[in-house]
Amino acid sequence: xxxxxxxxxxxxxxxxxxxxxxxxxxxxxxxxxxxxxxxxxxxxxxxxxxxxxxxxxxxxxxxxxxxxxxxxxxxxxxxxxxxxxxxxxxxxxxxxxxxxxxxxxxxxxxxxxxxxxxxxxxxxxxxxxxxxxxxxxxxxxxxxxxxxxxxxxxxxxxxxxxxxxxxxxxxxxxxxxxxxxxxxxxxxxxxxxxxxxxxxxxxxxxxxxxxxxxxxxxxxxxxxxxxxxxxxxxxxxxxxxxxxxxxxxxxxxxxxxxxxxxxxxxxxxxxxxxxxxxxxxxxxxxxxxxxxxxxxxxxxxxxxxxxxxxxxxxxxxxxxxxxxxxxxxxxxxxxxxxxxxxxxxxxxxxxxxxxxxxxxxxxxxxxxxxxxxxxxxxxxxxxxxxxxxxxxxxxxxxxxxxxxxxxxxxxxxxxxxxxxxxxxxxxxxxxxxxxxxxxxxxxxxxxxxxxxxxxxxxxxxxxxxxxxxxxxxxxxxxxxxxxxxxxxxxxxxxxxxxxxxxxxxxxxxxxxxxxxxxxxxxxxxxxxxxxxxxxxxxxxxxxxxxxxxxxxxxxxxxxxxxxxxxxxxxxxxxxxxxxxxxxxxxxxxxxxxxxxxxxxxxxxxxxxxxxxxxxxxxxxxxxxxxxxxxxxxxxxxxxxxxxxxxxxxxxxxxxxxxxxxxxxxxxxxxxxxxxxxxxxxxxxxxxxxxxxxxxxxxxxxxxxxxxxxxxxx
Numbered sequence: 001x002x003x004x005x006x007x008x009x010x011x012x013x014x015x016x017x018x019x020x021x022x023x024x025x026x027x028x029x030x031x032x033x034x035x036x037x038x039x040x041x042x043x044x045x046x047x048x049x050x051x052x053x054x055x056x057x058x059x060x061x062x063x064x065x066x067x068x069x070x071x072x073x074x075x076x077x078x079x080x081x082x083x084x085x086x087x088x089x090x091x092x093x094x095x096x097x098x099x100x101x102x103x104x105x106x107x108x109x110x111x112x113x114x115x116x117x118x119x120x121x122x123x124x125x126x127x128x129x130x131x132x133x134x135x136x137x138x139x140x141x142x143x144x145x146x147x148x149x150x151x152x153x154x155x156x157x158x159x160x161x162x163x164x165x166x167x168x169x170x171x172x173x174x175x176x177x178x179x180x181x182x183x184x185x186x187x188x189x190x191x192x193x194x195x196x197x198x199x200x201x202x203x204x205x206x207x208x209x210x211x212x213x214x215x216x217x218x219x220x221x222x223x224x225x226x227x228x229x230x231x232x233x234x235x236x237x238x239x240x241x242x243x244x245x246x247x248x249x250x251x252x253x254x255x256x257x258x259x260x261x262x263x264x265x266x267x268x269x270x271x272x273x274x275x276x277x278x279x280x281x282x283x284x285x286x287x288x289x290x291x292x293x294x295x296x297x298x299x300x301x302x303x304x305x306x307x308x309x310x311x312x313x314x315x316x317x318x319x320x321x322x323x324x325x326x327x328x329x330x331x332x333x334x335x336x337x338x339x340x341x342x343x344x345x346x347x348x349x350x351x352x353x354x355x356x357x358x359x360x361x362x363x364x365x366x367x368x369x370x371x372x373x374x375x376x377x378x379x380x381x382x383x384x385x386x387x388x389x390x391x392x393x394x395x396x397x398x399x400x401x402x403x404x405x406x407x408x409x410x411x412x413x414x415x416x417x418x419x420x421x422x423x424x425x426x427x428x429x430x431x432x433x434x435x436x437x438x439x440x441x442x443x444x445x446x447x448x449x450x451x452x453x454x455x456x457x458x459x460x461x462x463x464x465x466x467x468x469x470x471x472x473x474x475x476x477x478x479x480x481x482x483x484x485x486x487x488x489x490x491x492x493x494x495x496x497x498x499x500x501x502x503x504x505x506x507x508x509x510x511x512x513x514x515x516x517x518x519x520x521x522x523x524x525x526x527x528x529x530x531x532x533x534x535x536x537x538x539x540x541x542x543x544x545x546x547x548x549x550x551x552x553x554x555x556x557x558x559x560x561x562x563x564x565x566x567x568x569x570x571x572x573x574x575x576x577x578x579x580x581x582x583x584x585x586x587x588x589x590x591x592x593x594x595x596x597x598x599x600x601x602x603x604x605x606x607x608x609x610x611x612x613x614x615x616x617x618x619x620x621x622x623x624x625x626x627x628x629x630x631x632x633x634x635x636x637x638x639x640x641x642x643x644x645x646x647x648x649x650x651x652x653x654x655x656x657x658x659x660x661x662x663x664x665x666x667x668x669x670x671x672x673x674x675x676x677x678x679x680x681x682x683x684x685x686x687x688x689x690x691x692x693x694x695x696x697x698x699x700x701x702x703x704x705x706x707x708x709x710x711x712x713x
């Protein structure tokens with residue numbers, strides 16, 4: 001709680017508002033753009049740049065989010081007890097900006113690729129930069145979170161209540177605008193290819209722009225410093241509440257074995273040191289905080305939009321006709337729907353429910369919201385099952401897979417000795433992958449009619465292989481190790497070429513040169529983005545060029561392209577699909593986003609309003625801190641489950657989270673049933689009236705009990 005210690009100068013006005021609030025609104029827009037923009041691409045940065053597993057990326061992501069919602073308590077204490085809101089915002093915004101800059105610098109691939117071979121030589125460097133940057137960001141964004149809105153409210157005079165309420169509406173609009181724009185723009189920036197030695201996804205740009213926006217936010221806030229009304233810190237109500245609770249528990253513990261009169265509530269043991277009003281107000285707050293106990297499970301599901309659901313989108317097709325959607329851009333569905341649904345629910349849905357004579361109390365709304373979030377994860381599980389059907393089976397430990405490509409003129413029979421498996425392959429055709437126990441693989445017998453060939457190969461366990469065979473110049477066979485043990489990352493398409501021409505050739509596709517390729521030789525896989533590509537082949541024997549258009553590649557496929565020859569100036573190509581492209585559209589994620597947004601509207605918006613209405617005027621910041629703490633604990637739940645869970649099927653994990661939330665919702669519904677709503681204003685007015693009566697007539701003590709406000713826990 002802050003009190004003014006001196007005269008407050010009048011800030012210049014504009015349209016009836018203090019001019020200073022415009023600097024605060026712009027500051028909030030830039031800061032939210034910075035935070036949500038960075039967070040939108042964070043889990044993909046962990047997975048694809050730092051090469052972390054899905055579980056580790058998810059765990060670190062939710063650790064960071066949890067820290068962002070734990071530090072507001074520290075920020076509130078610093079602002080109210082020491083520096084004041086203005087100095088706290090300035091100080092922690094500097095920390096915030098430095099953190100964004102450190103994260104951006106740590107993601108510059110060329111600074112870490114010391115020998116120019118395309119690989120990060122010391123992965124500890126980007127990890128160290130990332131962790132330091134994220135810790136600074138967490139303290140920055142969390143520390144200023146409880147200060148900025150309250151500081152904006154301080155700019156108004158007491159008679160400007162209408163303007164103050166409109167300011168908060170504009171303030172939260174700026175939050176949504178910053179979030180929406182950043183989650184659209186930063187994934188586009190991430191998709192840009194940049195780098196000197198190797199073309200990489202441009203994380204420095206995706207993190208750098210939010211860093212610049214945070215610097216702009218700090219600059220704008222400083223520019224308005226001479227116009228602000230700055231209130232000096234005079235102590236924090238959260239500290240007083242904590243001391244009251246601590247003293248009550250300690251006092252009760254000290255007198256546990258003595259014959260002291262029984263008190264009606266355990267907080268009454270604080271009456272020897274604290275006034276009855278503070279004790280009564282603390283009781284009201286604790287009643288609401290008690291209801292908060294089950295709420296973290298909701299946030300455990302809700303915040304997985306930025307982790308598990310984004311990772312789910314990387315295995316889907318982002319083709320929306322004229323628009324191509326990046327996996328991290330799907331997060332924009334939530335803020336878009338929020339902007340649409342909040343007024344619709346308030347103006348249409350709730351009035352219709354009221355007309356049906358249904359008593360849809362705030363706690364019932366929150367219960368429905370929790371059930372909707374569970375339903376959203378059931379839908380996500382159904383989508384995941386469909387995705388899993390399109391993901392090929394890769395070899396497990398001790399297994400090998402072999403695909404056959406026949407580049408000869410006649411059909412061939414291939415027998416895998418020791419496995420009792422035989423394949424018939426026509427000319428210019430290929431098989432699917434066969435799966436074997438690596439130890440069982442012996443010789444491979446290849447029969448082109450009258451031509452016979454037998455050879456022993458060295459097989460690599462837990463790998464896919466391609467056996468290319470031909471009889472164009474006698475029976476030939478070559479076993480290639482594909483090196484593809486998972487779907488291509490980030491929706492890219494892995495492409496390689498095999499030369500089936502009698503001359504050495506040079507292959508170029510989409511400006512990427514594969515180099516010289518001899519007859520019956522293969523190139524390495526190279527990643528390409530979606531779309532149709534131009535392919536050019538140069539025959540070195542007579543320096544002829546032939547070219548053509550490739551297939552239109554989708555998302556997440558792998559192809560072996562056999563160059564069979566040149567017909568005049570047109571190249572002859574044979575495509576072998578090694579991994580099928582993503583076929584489940586990202587549009588199928590929209591229902592789960594819609595349902596969880598409905599859950600957010602009836603849970604989060606209602607919960608904030610309920611907490612505000614049920615708290616005494618000077619205790620609202622305590623409940624705000626408690627509400628933010630439930631978000632932090634929810635993210636901690638995710639990182640615990642992601643770290644400890646041995647579940648291999650992602651859809652099973654979705655069902656697990658949904659089931660846990662349903663169970664917790666039942667507990668919450670029972671707690672809500674026994675909750676009695678109060679009007680803090682009436683309660684405090686009654687307390688004032690009782691105090692006046694006690695001044696006229698001294699209170700009597702029955703059984704040694706102190707008079708207390710009767711509230712139900």
